[in-house]
Each structure stands twice: as structure tokens, then as C-alpha cells.
Amino acid sequence: MLAGRKWCAVLALAMLCGTAGAQPVLRVCAMDVDYPPFGKVDGTGHLQYLVLQTAKGMHLKIERHLAPRRRCLEEIKSGISDAMASAYSPQRAEQAVFPMAAGAIDASKAMGVMTYYVYRRAGSLLDWDGLRFKQLGAGRVGIQSGFVYVIERFTQLGVPYDDGAKALEPTMAKLAAGRVEGVVGMMEEADRLIASLYPGQIERTGTVFEQTPVYLMVSRQFYSQNPKLVERYWHALRNYRGSGDYRHYQLEHP
Secondary structure, eight states: OHHHHHHHHHHHHHHHHHHHTSOOEEEEEEESSOBTTTBOTTSOSHHHHHHHHHHHTTTOEEEEEEEOHHHHHHHHHHTSSOEEEEEOOHHHHTTEEOOEETTEEOGGGOSEEEEEEEEEETTOOOEEOSSSEESOTTOOEEOOTTOHHHHHHHHHHTOOEEOOOSSHHHHHHHHHTTSSSEEEEEHHHHHHHHHHHOTTTEEEEEEEEEEEEEEEEEEHHHHHHOHHHHHHHHHHHHHHHTSHHHHHHHHHOO
16 A cells, blocks of 8 residues: 555656646637738738747747637637737726736737728718718628727717628628628728729728737636746737847738
């Protein structure tokens, strides 16, 4: 019996040592649709490169899987996933952890800033003056599903919207077909779609609708177990974002 107890103790110690030396793993949930240039299904998006390269310098392993945006959010809430790229909102901060400073979001640790414009059919009178929509009438404005920041703005403005598609391409198709009067889309992706599919048919209005910083949002479960690691990672992400290597990658992958 004594020999058996000694063997169990040795085995337990070995397992403990193995666990202590294991490489930490961060399970990242990524969108299952392209969101160029920031995120791509094949993993070559700017933010995906930033996350992976920063992790290499910290002995941190990234395990990435794809899911619809809303499922990613649910996985973060439940702890099935550990992190995802996300805009900050007070509602999301109740369910996950963002980089903070003095009780407010730390904008210096944003991984990137996404710029959104209003798009309309060529010749349409629809416009955005920075405060309100003009000539929208009884029409609706399209937006991709799950874009909380933009949808909150629509709600505040009392603007009817259509968020039935999770990707920008089918949302733009609704605009071209006259099913919505306008679309709010991220500039880089929307401009590419128009150039390839709707040249001369859809145009961008002149005033920015929204500029949204994006952060690495971390589940409360992962943060509570690895607070120092997460804080160091957020700091490292900020530093790598300003590196020459990252700027070169952005230029090579527009």
C-alpha cells in the first residue's frame, strides 16, 4: 500500500511538472466570412497576422477556429473560446474583458481602426451629413449582422435597417437590387466590391459614418486564470502593431 502511495505521488508530481511547463493556448474564434483586409477565412488578414506574430514572441500558442459572429460572441461568454477581435461596447464588457486604463477602454491597445461609410446607388439623393441621413424617406439601410456599433447608431437615430446578411457582398447586392436605400460598409472591403461588381452603379458618400477601434476581447474565464499573460499580450500587440514588419505585411497584403 505504501509503495502504491509513493508511486501515485511520483505520478502526480510528474503531471504537475508537465502542466507547469506546457505552452499556454489561446483559443481564438474568427468570423467565417472574409472581412478584408483585417480578417480572412484563410487566416491571412492583417489582424490575424498581428495576433499570430505577437504570440510567437510570448511562447503563446494560438488555436483558431471559424464560426458566425454571433456564435463567437456566445462562445466567449460561455468560455468555449478565449478571445476574438471585437469593437468595445459596455454590453460586451459585461460579458468579456477588454484592455482598460483608469476605468475606461485603453484606445492605445486597439489592434486597428475600421472606417465605415454610407454607400448608395449612383444618382440616389441619399446622403449622410455626419449627424443624420438625408433623403432616406421610408427606406432602410443595410448593415452586416452582428455589427453592434453601427446597429446601436441606427437605433439611436431611429433609422430602419436590414441586418439579414452576415457578409457585405449580399448586403451590397440588396442595395444594387433596390431592396435597401443605402449600406453602411467598411471602406476597404466595400470599395473593392464596388470596383469588381458594381462599377458605376454604387458610390460612396463623402462623410465618414463611423470609425471603430477593434480590440482583442478575452473571455472572463481565460482572463481570471491568466491575468498577467493577457495584460502582457495586449501590451505586446500594441508594440507589434507599430513594428516595421507589421507595416510591411499590411502593404504586401492590401
